Amino acid sequence: MNGKKDDSFSSRLNAAERRNGMVVEEKTADQVALEGADKALSSLALRAGTEMLSALVVGVAIGWGLDRWLGTRALFLVLFALLGGGAGVLNVWRLVKPMDRT
Amino acid sequence: MAGGSSINVLEQFELHPILGGLGDALRLSQSPVYMVVAVCLVLAFLYLGMRPAAVVPGRLQAAAEVCYEFIHTMAVDTIGAEGAAFFPFVFTLFFFILAGNYIGLLPFSFTFTSHIAVTFALALMVFVLSVVVSLKSQGLRFFAHFMPDGASPFLAPLLIPIEILSFLSRPVSLSIRLFANMVAGHVMFDIFASFVIMLASFGVVGDVFAIGPIAINVALMALELLVGVLQAYVFAILTCIYLREAVAH
Structure with a gap:
């Protein structure tokens, strides 16, 4: 009571x-930090672009590597480029989603 | 830059052997030399700052203590109680990157954080550490994170690869962010500086108008001072966030 x-x-x-x-x-500290870092819209746009690009790079790299290794020209590259694009969208969503819903 | 009529803005990022014959023999380029300079600067700052160990700190000691407290608070607040264990790592990362960014702003110096090889090595170190810590603290349950809660099992073949790729993209985005910011800043310096030289060839009118790009470069220097500390901070705070996820049970 x-x-x-x-x-x-x-x-x-x-x-x-x-x-x-x-x-x-x-x-929490990280929310403040990330909000502070992303105060400018251009900086947020740059971060979103980075997230998207990096996931795509990883996807393409894995796909290319698997193709080279297994000799299946372009099959895994296509597959992993698509998955990488999906992962990029997921990264951007994690970046911009409302913080209180985590 | 003045070599010939064309101006190559990326020339400043090229590595050359320095320090004469010794550098040639050791294949020693600017990048590792400036890394050593950065490390020495940070160590000297902390050593000289903390040497008096006064109860009422002087200026340098106060600065060193503020830096220590700042990173310590960040590590413990973000990671949690275990954060204290990772504090030295985060502190080192932050000040190494900060010193690298700021040394690069001095004329005739070199920015080692403008090379993706360097930033990716740093990011990979963070990534490997966070994976090792995850496996140590969570065991095999670590792999359960790749399946989102409440998702249909039928979607697992699609979701799990996407989650894994998203996880693997962390070091890449971490390194690209720092590298791209540094390269962009220094390229802008070079472009506006080249405008000054180009305008100077137009005689008196050009000389007057050349004040514009010089003023922009002064403003850019202020911006780069901000970007330098901000990128070091973002790198450190993201390291903390990844480590928090790693130690969370």
């Missing part, structure tokens, strides 16, 4: 502090 009361008090205190702009650190 007592603990519950304390909780409600602290939550009301938090709410009041937040209303008055006294709380600045309510997010």
Whole structure:
């Protein structure tokens, strides 16, 4: 009972502090960091492009390597380029999805 | 840059043997030399800063302590209680990259973080460490992360490769981000500097207009100072995030 009361008090205190702009650190460090790093839209766009490109690079590299190894010219390259593109979209989604839903 | 009429903006990233005959014999290029310089600078900063070990710190000691505290807070807040174990690694990474970025801004110097081989080696080190830590702390359950929760088993043949590729793309994106930012910044410096030289060939009018690119370069220098610390920070914080995922049970 007592603990519950304390909780409600602290939550009301938090709410009041937040209303008055006294709380600045309510997010975890990495969220703040990534938001800070991505404050500019151009920087976010650059990061999204990097994520997409890197997944595609990895996919193409694996596909090319498997083709070379197994002698199946272009089969794995096509397959892994598509999967790499999918992984790139997944990376971008992880980058831009709302933080509170993690 | 002034060699001939064409201006090659990528020339600045070429590696040459330096330090005369010794460098030739050892195939020693600018990149490792500036890495050693960066390491020495960071070590000297920490050693000289902390040597007084005063209770009330002087300026240099305060700076060293702020740097220490900053990375320590970041590591422990992000990774959790185990973060303290990885603090030296993150600290080293952050200051090595920061020193490399900043040394590169000095005239006539070389930016070793502008080479993908260097950034990829750093990113690969982070990646291998995070995989090893994952396997150590989670065992074989680590591989369960490649199947998203609540997904239909029928989609597994599609989802698992995508998740694996997404995981494998981490070191690549980590390295490309740092490398691309550094290359882009230095190419921009070079392009605007070449505008000055081109305008100078137009006589007095060109001389007046050349003030424009010089002013832009000054502004770019401020931007690059920001980018240098930001990219080092992003590299370090992403390392922390990957390690947090690795130690999470």
